[in-house]
Amino acid sequence: MAEKIREGDAAPDFSLASQDGRRVSLRDFRGRKNVVLYFYPKDFTVGCTAEAKTFSSNYQKIASMGAEVLGISSDSTETHKSFGQECEVEFPLLSDHGGKVREAYGAESWLGLVPGRVTFVIDKDGLVRKTFSSQARPKKRVSEAIEALESL
Numbered sequence: 001m002a003e004k005i006r007e008g009d010a011a012p013d014f015s016l017a018s019q020d021g022r023r024v025s026l027r028d029f030r031g032r033k034n035v036v037l038y039f040y041p042k043d044f045t046v047g048c049t050a051e052a053k054t055f056s057s058n059y060q061k062i063a064s065m066g067a068e069v070l071g072i073s074s075d076s077t078e079t080h081k082s083f084g085q086e087c088e089v090e091f092p093l094l095s096d097h098g099g100k101v102r103e104a105y106g107a108e109s110w111l112g113l114v115p116g117r118v119t120f121v122i123d124k125d126g127l128v129r130k131t132f133s134s135q136a137r138p139k140k141r142v143s144e145a146i147e148a149l150e151s152l
Contacts, residue, residue, distance in 0.1 A: 004106030007131055011037070011122045012104040016072065016094035019080035024070065024092045030126050034067040034152055036145045038119040039107045043075045043083035043093075047117070052087040054139040058146065059090050065149045066124075072096050074115065108133070117141070121148040 005011065015025040029035050038055070040048045055062075055069050062069055069091040075083070080093035096102055099115070107118040119141050121130040130148035132141060 004108070005104075005120065005128055005131070007128055009128050011035075011120065011126050011128050012101070013126075014096075014101045014104065016096055016101060017077050018092035018094055019077055019084045019089075020092075021077060022092070024094055026070075026122070026126070029068055029122075029124070031124055034065070034124055034129075034149060035122040036062060036067055036069045036119065036149070037072065037105075037122060038069070038117075038141060038145075039072050039096075039102055039105070039115065040117055041115045042073060043079045044086075048073070049083075049087060050139055051117070051141055052083065052089055052093075054142045056088050056090060058142050062146065062149065065146070067149050068092075069145075070094060072101060074099050074102070119145060121145055121152075123152055 013026045071093045077095045108116045118133045132144050
């Protein structure tokens with residue numbers, strides 16, 4: 001596992017496929033938008049569904065703050081498509097097959113078994129401004145992200 005990315009570090013760039021088949025790269029947002037990048041364990045699980053739905057219901061607020069939301073798990077783009085439809089997701093869900101991006105960010109596993117739930121708020125310059133990590137309270141990630149965006 002790579003060293004964990006911390007607040008103030010440059011966010012590692014990546015390019016991954018989204019649920020609609022588009023390639024999305026972090027560099028696409030540089031100089032234009034802040035990014036809320038969240039890693040989650042698995043599509044269609046209770047916590048991940050609650051988290052995606054909460055990000056979805058707050059997406060317009062986040063977008064109005066000049067930010068984009070990007071969700072990442074190792075699920076396939078096909079699974080992301082179904083999950084995104086169920087959760088009414090308006091933002092990209094990215095497929096990190098093999099976990100290379102998760103590893104680049106040092107997003108740890110829970111109990112060494114389950115991919116962790118970790119969020120990074122990245123500013124327009126590509127610097128990590130806030131990180132949160134916890135398997136519990138997935139809905140709280142959204143309010144924490146909004147709070148961090150308000151401070152940028």
